[in-house]
Amino acid sequence: MKFIYTKAFAIFFICLAILAFLMFLNSRGALGQIQKFFLKMPEPAVKAGAYATGSIKSFFSVLYNLKQLSTENTELKNRVVELKTSLTQAEGDIRDNEILRKELGFKKTSKLSLVPCEVMSSNILNLTDTLVLNCGSDEGVKEGQVVMAQGHVVGKIIYTNKNTSTARLATSSKFLIDARVSKTGQSAVVEGSFSSGMLLNQIPQSAPLEKGWLIVTAGINSQVPKDLLIGEVGEVVSTSNDLFKKASLLTPVDFSNLQFVYVAQ
């Protein structure tokens, strides 16, 4: 019996027809609601699974890292003291800055506008390094805008629908954002590193760079506001023979467990 006369072919043809219809809807940008439905459906079960593994994972990681915890605790206490000192100096600088601005007649720049979004789907097969958010063009989300969580940059919007949008994670190898070293003002570029972290790149060899320095957005791109925190410098991974200095960036954000984010407008 020829394949085209079989029941299998009929089912196959119906599936192709449904797919053609969905592709047509996708080209019109009308798949958002269907996508939302498919992603919302298993949400309770997904959250239950994530909660269960989160507890197990944190229990074993605490046991594994007991030795490091004590050292980290001491380091953090010293860091808090240093930061308090810096804060006092910074407060004084802010006061001076305000006075100077008033005298020179500068207008204050508009404050950052943050759109809260919920992560509907994140990286189920680790295939795309993207997040699907439940906010889209109706909420004012545009391509190129930065996504933040816990006060740090975690990604960029790469695609928007009316009600949903897709954000590329900062750890993706295709992620790129202009940045600067907060302390020195040195320009740099932050790129993702194969889903495992972020790298600070294109810093001249002659420019100073130390562990713990904060890296912020440079604001060169009009879509990306200035001075958004990206992370802090970890280890310098380049050698003196390389053209530019490279360093790993540390961030407290757990990219595999993002649930709520903000889109900076």
Add this chain to the structure above:
Amino acid sequence: MYKNIGYLFLAFLLYALNAGFFRNFEFFGVLPNLLLLLLVYTALEDEDYFFLGFGFFTGLVLDFATQVFVGSFALGFLFAALLLRQISQNIISLERNWKFLPLMLGVAQLVVYAWIFFLNGLAHRFGHAQVFFEAKYLLNRFGWEFLYNLALMYPVWKLAEIPKVLQVKFSGRIK
């Protein structure tokens, strides 16, 4: 009918496990694809043609969840299911054992990856896809994902037999 409902429920459960549980157990940058394992089971063990629509539907869910161009996983799963059924019925007609299952899994995964690369790449070329996958990236993932899937094949296989048991219990016969 009970068997088919059981498969749908199992697909829901495996999706939730993949997205919620296994997300925290990443090895060499890959996660398992439990829905692919279920597809291999239904393509090889299911007697009627439910596996075709089931494969298409689960592929569609993965399309929406992973943000590839719609149809990449759906067509990949559909063609993989058809191919596996043809291979098992016409080429390997012997009694199925655990030796040929890794081969079937490898074939299914290869077909799915080929469709993702082809369809998503074509859509990206015309500006309709959100992300683009280079062949090198997919090839690098293939081996590790295959091994991870293989490690979980036995438990998923045992879970997938439950709907058949339910069918026998409720209707008294296997269909």
